[in-house]
Amino acid sequence: MIEVTGLTKVYGDRAAVDGISFTVGRGEIIGFLGPNGAGKTTTMRVLTGYVPPTSGTARVAGFDVQEAPIEVKRRIGYLPEHPPLYREMVVRPFLRFVAGVRAVPRKEIETRVDRAIERCGLQQVAGRLIGNLSKGFQQRVGLAQAILHDPDVLILDEPTVGLDPSQIREIRQLIKSFAGAHTVILSTHILAEVTMTCNRVLIINEGKIAADETMQAMAARGERTRRIAVRVARAADGVEGQIRAIPGVLDVRREDAEDGAFVVEIDGARDVREQIAARAVGQGWGLLEMRAMTRSLEDIFIGIIRGEAA
Amino acid sequence: MRNVLTIAWREIRAYFTSPLAYVVIGVFLCLSGAAFWVHLVRFSQYCLQYGSNPYVLSQLNVNELVIRRLFGFMSVVFLSVIPFVSMRLLAEERKSGTAELLFTSPVTTTQVILGKFFGAAFLLVSMIGLTLTYPLLILFSNARPDMKTTFVGYLGVLLMGLAFLSIGLLISSMTENQIVAAVGAFGAFLVLWIISWLGDSATITLADIMNKVTFGMWDKLHFGMAGPTLGDLLRKLSIIEHFEDFSKGVFDTEHAVFYLSVVFFALFLTQRVVDSRSWRG
Numbered sequence: 001m002i003e004v005t006g007l008t009k010v011y012g013d014r015a016a017v018d019g020i021s022f023t024v025g026r027g028e029i030i031g032f033l034g035p036n037g038a039g040k041t042t043t044m045r046v047l048t049g050y051v052p053p054t055s056g057t058a059r060v061a062g063f064d065v066q067e068a069p070i071e072v073k074r075r076i077g078y079l080p081e082h083p084p085l086y087r088e089m090v091v092r093p094f095l096r097f098v099a100g101v102r103a104v105p106r107k108e109i110e111t112r113v114d115r116a117i118e119r120c121g122l123q124q125v126a127g128r129l130i131g132n133l134s135k136g137f138q139q140r141v142g143l144a145q146a147i148l149h150d151p152d153v154l155i156l157d158e159p160t161v162g163l164d165p166s167q168i169r170e171i172r173q174l175i176k177s178f179a180g181a182h183t184v185i186l187s188t189h190i191l192a193e194v195t196m197t198c199n200r201v202l203i204i205n206e207g208k209i210a211a212d213e214t215m216q217a218m219a220a221r222g223e224r225t226r227r228i229a230v231r232v233a234r235a236a237d238g239v240e241g242q243i244r245a246i247p248g249v250l251d252v253r254r255e256d257a258e259d260g261a262f263v264v265e266i267d268g269a270r271d272v273r274e275q276i277a278a279r280a281v282g283q284g285w286g287l288l289e290m291r292a293m294t295r296s297l298e299d300i301f302i303g304i305i306r307g308e309a310a
Numbered sequence: 311m312r313n314v315l316t317i318a319w320r321e322i323r324a325y326f327t328s329p330l331a332y333v334v335i336g337v338f339l340c341l342s343g344a345a346f347w348v349h350l351v352r353f354s355q356y357c358l359q360y361g362s363n364p365y366v367l368s369q370l371n372v373n374e375l376v377i378r379r380l381f382g383f384m385s386v387v388f389l390s391v392i393p394f395v396s397m398r399l400l401a402e403e404r405k406s407g408t409a410e411l412l413f414t415s416p417v418t419t420t421q422v423i424l425g426k427f428f429g430a431a432f433l434l435v436s437m438i439g440l441t442l443t444y445p446l447l448i449l450f451s452n453a454r455p456d457m458k459t460t461f462v463g464y465l466g467v468l469l470m471g472l473a474f475l476s477i478g479l480l481i482s483s484m485t486e487n488q489i490v491a492a493v494g495a496f497g498a499f500l501v502l503w504i505i506s507w508l509g510d511s512a513t514i515t516l517a518d519i520m521n522k523v524t525f526g527m528w529d530k531l532h533f534g535m536a537g538p539t540l541g542d543l544l545r546k547l548s549i550i551e552h553f554e555d556f557s558k559g560v561f562d563t564e565h566a567v568f569y570l571s572v573v574f575f576a577l578f579l580t581q582r583v584v585d586s587r588s589w590r591g
Contacts, residue, residue, distance in 0.1 A: 048414040051587070073416040084411035086320075088327055100316035101415040145411070 001026045001153060001183045002047065006056035009042050016042040018207035019056065024200075026152075027180050031194030032187035034204040035305060040187040041081060043204070044155050047185070048078045061152055074103060077151035077182075081158050083142025087131030091122060091141055094130060095148060102149040116144040120174065136167035143174065147182075154184045160193060172197050191301050203304050210304045221300050227293040228264040228273060233286030235260035242279060248272045260288070313421040314428065317412075321399075321429025330394070335437045338384075338391055345383040346444045349376045353453070372453040373460065373559060377445055381463045381557040384441070385550065388474055389503065393495035395433055396478025397488045399426045400584070404486040419584050423577055427479055434471045438464065459559030466556020469569035473549060474499055476576035483583045499549070506548035509541035516540060 002024040009017040017039040024030050032040050045051045047058055049069040057064055063071040086094055095116060099109045117126050120140040125133055130141060139159065146154060159175065160168045175197050178184055188194060194201050194215075201218055203211040211218075232239065239262070240252045248270035255261035266272055273290060280287040295303075325331040353375045360366040403409040412422055445460050478495040485491050517535045521528035529535060545551050549572070552565040 050410055050414050070416045070418070073414055076414065078410075078414045080407060080410045082407045084406075084408040086324065086408055087406070088324060089320075093323070097316065097320045098411070098415075101313060101412070101417050103313075103416050106312075 001028075001061060002185070003059045004043075004047070004056070005058075007043065007046060007053050007058055008055045009039075009046060009051065010054045015207050017046070017053075020204065020207070020209050021056075022202055022209060022212055024183055024185065026183055028200055029175070029179050029184040029186065029198045030200040030202055031198035032185055032202050032204060033189065033191065033194050033301065034187075034210075035189055038204045039207040040204060041157055044078075044080075044157050044185065044187060047153075048076055048155055049073055050078075074149075075152045077146035077149065077154045079142045079146040079154075079156045079159055081161070083138055084145075085130045085138060085141055087129070089130055090126075091128060091130055091133075092117070092126045094141070095144060098145045099148050104149050112148055112150070116148045119147065119177075120144040121170070136163050136170075139163060139167070139171065140174075143171070147178070152183060154178055154182045156184065156186045158187055158189075160188070160190070191298055203301065205305050218300065221295070226266060228266060228276070229261065229289070229291050229293055230264055230276060230280075230287070231258065231261045231289040232280060233260060233288055235262075235285065236283075239283075239285060242283065243276060246272055246275045246279065248275075263293075313417045314425045317417070317422055317425025318428040318432070321426055322432050325395075325429070325433050330398075331433055334391055334395055334433070335440065338387055338437050339440060341387050342380060342384050342441050343444070346376065346380050346441075349379045350448065372448070372455045376448075376453075377455055377460055377463060378557045378559075380441075380444065381467055381553075384438075384467055385470060385553055388471055389499050390496065392434075392471065392474045392478055393492040393499070395430055396475055396482055396495055397492035398482070399430060399479050400483040400580075401486050401488045401491045405488070419581050423479070423483075423580050423584065427476065427577060430475050430479070431472060434475060435468065438467055438471065456559070462559045462561045463557050465561070466553055466565070469556075469566060470549060470553050473569045473572040473576075476573040476580075477502070480576045480580045480583065483580045502547065502549045504548075506545045506551050509545040509548075512539060512541035512544060514540050516543060 002022075004023070005021045007017055007020050008015060020039075020043065032043070034040050042051070046053050047060065047065065049065045049072055052066060057066070059065070060072045061075050063075075065072045086097075089097070092113065095113045096109055099112055104112050117123060120143050122137070122140055122144060125137050130138065133141065139162075143156075143159065146156070156175065160171050163171065172193065175184060175186060179199075186193070186198060198215060200214050201211070202209060213221075230243075235254075240254065243249055243252045243262070243264060248267050249264055249272055250267055251265040253263045253265075255263060264272075264276065273292070277287060277290060353370070353372060356370055356375070357367065360370065400409075403412060413419075442464070445455050445457070448455060449457070474495075477498055478491075481494040481498060482488075482491040485494070515535065515537055516539065517528065517533065517537050519540065520533070521535065546568075552568045555562045555565055
C-alpha cells in the first residue's frame with residue numbers, strides 16, 4: 001500500500017529525514033515510534049503530499065506523491081499533530097465542507113458525515129462550535145475529518161497527545177477499530193501506544209530507521225534472556241571462575257552493592273540456568289535467588305534509540 | 311469547479327459568521343452614505359440657488375455632481391477597508407494549521423486560490439451592491455440620474471475593488487501574520503495609488519533610458535528617441551488613473567483590461583508564492 005524508498009528531506013542544512021525506506025501492506029497498523037524531532041512528522045507530511053521530498057520517492061497505492069499528488073491525496077486521510085479545525089465553524093458543517101473538498105460525491109455527503117459522527121462519538125456535539133469543544137472532542141473531530149471519505153490509508157500524527165487517560169483509551173479503541181479496512185500509520189513517542197494498537201513498529205531516530213519489526217519480534221527480543229541474576233549465601237572466591245567454566249557463559253560480574261550477588265552474561269542461544277543451579281548446590285554455596293533479567297519494551301526502545309545492539 | 315465553489319462557500323460563511331463582514335460593510339455603508347448625503351444636499355442647494363438661471367440650471371448634472379463624487383469617495387474608502395477583507399484569506403490558514411487540511415486534500419493550489427478570491431469577491435459585491443440603493447433612492451425624484459452612466463461607474467468600482475482584492479490576497483499569501491498582511495496590502499494600494507504623482511516629474515523618455523542602458527546603441531540603431539516618458543508609463547500603472555473614465559460613465563476597454571490583468575497577474579503570483587513551499591526548505 002505504501003512504499004517509501006530512499007526518502008530524504010533537508011531543511012536548510014539539517015536533514016530531517018535521511019534516506020529512509022520501508023513498505024506497509026494493506027490493512028496493517030504500523031506504529032511510527034521515535035523521540036521528538038526524529039523525523040516522524042516530516043515523513044508523514046511527505047506521504048500526504050504536504051511537503052515534497054528532497055530526494056527519494058514515496059508511493060501510495062501505486063501513485064507517486066510527486067507525480068500524481070491528487071490521486072494520492074484522494075486515498076489518504078490525515079490527522080496532523082495539531083488538528084486542522086476552523087474554530088469558528090460548527091462540527092457538522094465543517095465535516096460537510098471537508099467531505100466537499102475530499103471529493104465525496106454530493107449525494108453521499110450527508111450519509112458519510114453521519115457515519116463519521118457516529119464512529120467518532122460526536123453525536124452530542126455535532127451542533128456546537130468547534131472552538132468551544134474540549135481538546136478530546138476536537139481530537140475526535142480531527143479524526144472524523146480524516147476518515148470521512150473512507151480512505152485506504154490513514155495517517156495519524158500523535159493522535160493522543162494532550163488527552164486525559166480515559167480519552168486516550170477511547171481514541172486507541174477507535175484506531176483499533178479501523179484495522180483491516182484501512183492501512184494505518186500512527187506516530188507517537190509513547191511506546192505503550194504502539195504495544196496496544198499496532199501490529200508492527202518502525203522506530204525512527206535522527207532521520208534514520210533504527211528498527212522495523214513486528215510486535216511479536218519486538219517482544220521476543222525482551223524474552224531472549226541474555227543476563228541472569230544469581231545470589232548465593234556463601235560467596236567463596238572461586239565462584240566466578242566456577243560459573244565461567246560452564247559452557248555458554250560469557251562473563252560473570254560480582255555486584256558490589258549486594259553481598260553474594262552476581263550477574264551472569266550468557267550466549268543467548270543456550271539456557272544455562274540449570275547448570276548454574278546444579279553447580280551451586282554441588283559446591284554448597286547456598287543458592288538464594290536466580291532470575292532471568294528480561295528487558296521491557298521500554299528498555300529495548302531506549303537501547304535502540306541510543307544505538308546499542310539489542 | 312465544484313472544489314472552487316466549496317472553498318468559496320466556506321469562505322463566505324467564515325466572513326458572515328464572524329463580525330468582520332458586518333463591521334466592514336457597516337463602515338463602508340456609513341461612510342459612503344454620508345458622502346452621498348453631503349453631495350446630494352449640496353446639489354440641491356445649487357439647484358435652489360441657480361433655479362432662476364436656466365443656463366446654469368441646465369449645466370447642473372446629478373451624475374456629475376453627486377454620483378461621480380460618490381464613486382471617487384468609495385475608491386478612497388476601498389484603500390482602507392479592503393486590506394481588512396483580504397488579510398485573513400491565506401495568512402489565517404497558515405497560522406491555524408488548516409492550510410495542512412486544504413493542501414492535503416485532493417484540490418489544486420489554483421482551486422484553493424480561486425475559491426478564496428471568489429469568496430472575498432462575494433463580500434465585495436454585496437458591499438457595493440447595497441450602495442445601489444443610493445442612486446435608486448433619487449431615481450424617481452426630479453434629479454433623475456442617468457442609470458446607464460451610473461452602471462458603468464459601478465462596473466468601474468467593482469473592477470477596481472477586485473484588483474485591490476487580488477493584490478491583498480497576494481500579500482496575505484506571503485505571511486502568517488494577519489496584521490502584517492493588512493498593513494502590507496494597505497502600503498501596496500497606496501503605492502499603486504500615488505504612483506501617478508511621479509508622472510509629472512519623471513519627464514525622461516523611455517527611449518532615453520533604453521539608450522543609456524545600452525550605452526548609446528539604441529540611438530545608433532535609429533530606434534528613435536521620441537515617444538512616451540517614464541511618467542506616462544507610471545501613470546498607466548496607477549490604479550486610480552484607470553478609474554477616471556469609469557466614474558465619468560465612459561466605458562473604455564483599455565481600463566477594463568487593465569484591472570482584469572492586475573487580477574490575473576496577482577492571482578498568478580499568489581499561486582507561485584503558495585507553491586513555493588515545495589522548493590523552499
